[in-house]
Amino acid sequence: MDKINILIFEDNLEEIEILKQALSDNYNICGIATNYDDGVKTFNENLPDIAILDIFIDQARDGIRFADYINHHHPIPILFLTNSKDKISFIAAKKQKPYSYLLKPVNPFEIRFAIELAIEKYVDQIGQLTTKDEATLQIDNTLLIKKGNVLVKVAIDDIYYVESDDKYCYIYTNDARFLVQKSLKSFSETLPQNFVSIHRKYVVNTNQILSVHTNDYTVILKNNKDIPVSQRHRKVLLELFTIIK
């Protein structure tokens, strides 16, 4: 379980300070760049999950230029930071569609919302994070999980198992549990093939299975958690057994 890594591209030190204060509790600021070259370097070193870019750096639209660089090398959600909504500021930004922007002044509440919205837009699922208190969004091999005010990312392979609880489900990692506002069925549809349903209530990551006990029909995971296998899924268990073997 990691915090979201954020790259900040901003040349005004006071603004940087404000952003730091607003973000540091819930996010990991992996780099701060004050010019284009610096930004490119920091970006390649840290590979952030999201970038917050001021449009105007040194009176030039270097924020737009940097966004262009990101989109061409390693696309991630981008959030533009701007002081006004005039057309001149946005003409160049229009090329970077779809994009999100945040109008100053920023407050922690708004910036969290803006980041969530930027991620939603990036995967074209507007409303998935922002309209729910507990939600999850999958980006490539990473699962973004919203837990209250905190947005964490979990590598899908780090998930041990998922447990159904009526219309919700719990995601278990080595050391944490997340509630997701989704049924197990709809959630497991987006998971890769190594996630196998062994019970009406459980989907396990086969990569995290320690051992399979055919005598009492249980699966022991690497964290020593044992999960029952239902009668209907015993066939699957046998297949699993051969895989592990």
Added chain:
Amino acid sequence: MKTINYFIYILFLLIFNTTFGQNSYIDEWFSTYCEYCKANTKTQQKVNVTASAWHNAHVSFAKKDYKEAKRYVLNDRETNDTLKLLLEKHILVQLEVENEAKNYFLSISNTPNKSLKQFVYKSLGKLYFDQQKYDSTISYYDKAIAIPITQTHYFKTEIFESEAFIYLSKRNYKASDSLSQKVLQLYKKNNDSLQIARTYSNLGNLYFEQYKDNIAKKYFDSAYNFSKPLKDLELKSQITYNMYLTSEVFKEHKKAINYLKEYTILKDSLQKQNTIWQVAKEKETFSIAQKQAEVDIQTEQRNTFIAISIAILLVLLIVFIFYRKLARQHKVINQLNAKLNETNAVKNQLFTIIAHDLRSPVAQLKQTFQLRKVAENTTISSDKNVYKIIDSLSLLLDNLLNWALSQSDLLSVQKDWFPLWPILSQIEQQYGALIAEKNIEFHIKVPKSVLIFGDMEIFKIIIRNCLDNAIKFTPKGGKIVISGEIENESFTVFITDSGIGIPEKVLKSIFEIKSNKTQKDTSGRKSSGLGLMLTKSMIELNGGSIQIKSNPAGGTIVNISLPYKNVA
């Protein structure tokens, strides 16, 4: 016999009249005063010299073109007035306005100029002759002859012949004979065969009248002989007819038949000649008419051509003038445009600068205080006031900027789907302090799953303004509810307050800026209405609609409708 004589007499008269119709003497007399005729050998042609108006006048007169003659006389500036008047009066005579001419002739008959006197007497005699007042004729002709100056051939022959005719009609045969003999001598002197033949014929008639048939025959024979080589068919036919009559009288029937035959031939020839002449004349008239028509067509074509040319020229000129005018205007417009573009660029630049540089410090101030509040958890009342002031300053500044930007088409409108509920709760958070201070009961009753289509920041401005108003006009302990309702494809947000409400009068013109409709809020502060006006134009930019109604339970309801969908 008497009837035949009478017939001849009539013939005789006809001859006389035709002879005198020529005005030979008068023409001659006028030409003697013509400088041009004196310098050149007598010409009967008009000349194209401006100085010779008089020449052209008397030539035209001789040719019986009286209109032309009159015109030339009027244009004549050199000839003396008496001559001109005389010519004018003779023109009048020819046009049979004789009395005026006669009066003039009489008025100048006492002139000491003998030549003029002779001319006037002759003219008067002629006048009376034409009026058949023969006694007066004789008296004036005698007076004319009595003047002791040179008498021209025409003068003498005309007078003698006229007198001979008069004496004949008075049956004074002796006088008539003697005058006719004088005339004959004069013509013989001039070798004028035609006149000789005619005079012989006249003499023949004279004796025929006296029943002296032998003498008459002698004269008729002479007339016949003289007429033979002539080409005057009319005269010849008359003379031949006379020969036929005398032959009849002398019972020479064979001769008479021959003369009659000859007469018939001559008459036919005459008729033929007349016909030919008439045909020729008609042909000429026709060809003239044709030529005239051609000329008319040519003239018409030429006129049309000229007219078209002038029209084209005129059009070109007008086009040219307009083009120049337009070009000048164009130049001015271009200059103005350049100026305007420059001004516009400066204005846009200014707005951008203001938008950035004015907004930044206020934004920073607000951020700084927010962070401080979070960090220190300050509850000092003075700080609360500072937040309030900064918040209202920030809203006012945003309103002003957005209004200015939208009015100059500089506001960036970026429409997309956005979640409604988080936006509303963000705004609630911003106004949390104010709401708490006024102890207002505040609720957001909107489904979390609703997504709205529009520009999110513009929507925020709209809601902020509406909520700001609702809080301002709601007394302490009041209630504000933001609720929503799905209507077809749009979602309507209701902002209902239990405030003081808006009077009907004000509601009608609520979206216009007017100084006289300011309303005081619950704390007694005036509201300009800028926020509402901005709200209206922002809603329109977002493609939605807004309505403000009175709440039947007291207070106001604001409806804002926008396109919506549910989150998947």
